[in-house]
Amino acid sequence: MSVKSWAAGTQCVAKGDHRKPKSGELAFRKGDILTILDADMGKGYYKARHNVTGEEGLITSTSVREREAIRIDPSLSLMPWFHGKISGPEAVCKLRPVEDGLFLVRESIRHPGDYVLCVSVSGEVIHYRVMYRDNKLTIDNMQYFYNLIDMIEFYSKNKGSIATTLLKPKEKEGAKSAELELSKTGWLLDIRRLTLGETIGEGEFGAVYEGEYMGQKVAVKNIKCDVTAQAFLQETTVMTKLQHKNLVRLLGVILHNGLHIVTELMVKGNLVNFLRTRGRSVINSVQLLRFALDVCEGMEYLESKRFVHRDLAARNVLVSDDSVAKVSDFGLTKVDSKASDHAKLPVKWTAPEALKKEFSTKSDVWSYGVLLWEIFSYGRQPYPKMSLKEVKEKVEEGYRMEAPEDCPPGVYSLMKSCWEKEPRRRPSFHKLREKLDRELGKHSPSPGATGIQHPLFLPD
DSSP, X not given: OOXXXXXXXXXXXXXXXXXXXXXXXXXXXXTOEEEEEESOOSTTEEEEEETTTOOEEEEEGGXXXXXXXXXXOTTEESOTTBXXXXXHHXXXXXXXXXXXXXXXXXXXXXXXXOXXXXXXXXXXXXXXXXXXXXXXXXXXXXXXXXXXXXXXXXXXXOOTTSSSOOOEEOOOTTOEEHHXXXXXXXXXXXXXXXXXXXXXXXXXXXXEEEEEETTEEEEEEEEOSHHHHHHHHHHHXXXXXXXXXXXXXXXEEEEXXXXXXXXXXXXXXXXHHHHHHHOTXXXXXXXXXXXXXXXXXXXXXXXXXXXXXXXXXXXXXXXXXXXXXXXXXXXXXEESOOOOXXXXXXXXXXXXXXXXXXXXXXXXXXXXXXXXXXXXXXXXXXXXXXOHHHHHHHHHXXXXXXXXTTOOHHHHHHHHHHTOSSGGGSOOHXXXXXXXXXXHHHHSSSTTGGGOOOOTTOOO
């Protein structure tokens, strides 16, 4: 059997437990995620780091498998057992041959807005009406659920007031179980290892909590609504493909009470608030350039992978404990495409052609120009005092924002190059990074200090 060879940076999943390591070896448990640090060290050994404990040591290539990215597949479903609007007799047909605990959920035709849980037991199919009461779902007015995912999870473990526990989902034709796919690829995390702390943010989709997963500080986005959770599943599949020091790292997901998306915790919050609360007395132009470069490197990586972010703005850039800026919120990210959808677009950050649904890396470059303006104005709202309607019209007529106060001329000329009307005349992120590197060289206190470390001394 040929020994598998992996490059440094590859993420792997442990196939079994290794709890009594010899000297120099790494301890791990089945399902733990490890990152390869050094290419093959001979005899099938690799140096690796444990993603959660941070410990480093040797592992054998046979004890792990590569953590795969999840294929972006519209048929992946958090609710493969949900069949939509079908009648009772159709449901009975689908649950044949009869088998105890075989089940599906359908929309109620007789009671629009309600659902029906159909379960096969003792050779017949029982239909349980699932009613909406005070924004929650219930079958018996005793047990209440936020959504169908929770309800199915509960009745798969507890019989409650139904005839049998749910043992086997009858999948809708063409639907694939996201849970199975996440588990197979190593992205499904264990709820028992997660401790939730306080809320650090509220979105229209749900809450974001601080938490701890196996000793590592994490941020947890919890999405309770079934439909929204399904949409966020797409964001998650995008994030499994992306690994870069300037992108917020996905640790995995948990399916419990809806969907939990677990990422590294960015202690200092989003960039726009970070800049606003500190201002120019605390942060100098070298540090601003560092942030600009961080974001540019993350976007250059997305560009190389042919991903279009489509919602790049300082509010979607997070700052880590050691003041590294990382791009987050891949909710609108798509593989480079002209596909139109109905997401609400942030007008002040969106390129004119993208407002007509023509997205490309070059429309991300436009947004990056606006983000540069936000950085060098210390988090001001772009196009101050202008309504969205005015912004649309004026920009179309050729209006461009003035340079923020004290903005280096070289940086302002970069902004303007990002705002070229013709997308093809805008620079690539690769070009922007080269120019920012040179700009940083000019502003750094000593010659050759472009590799300046992050300002760790910034006050919290």
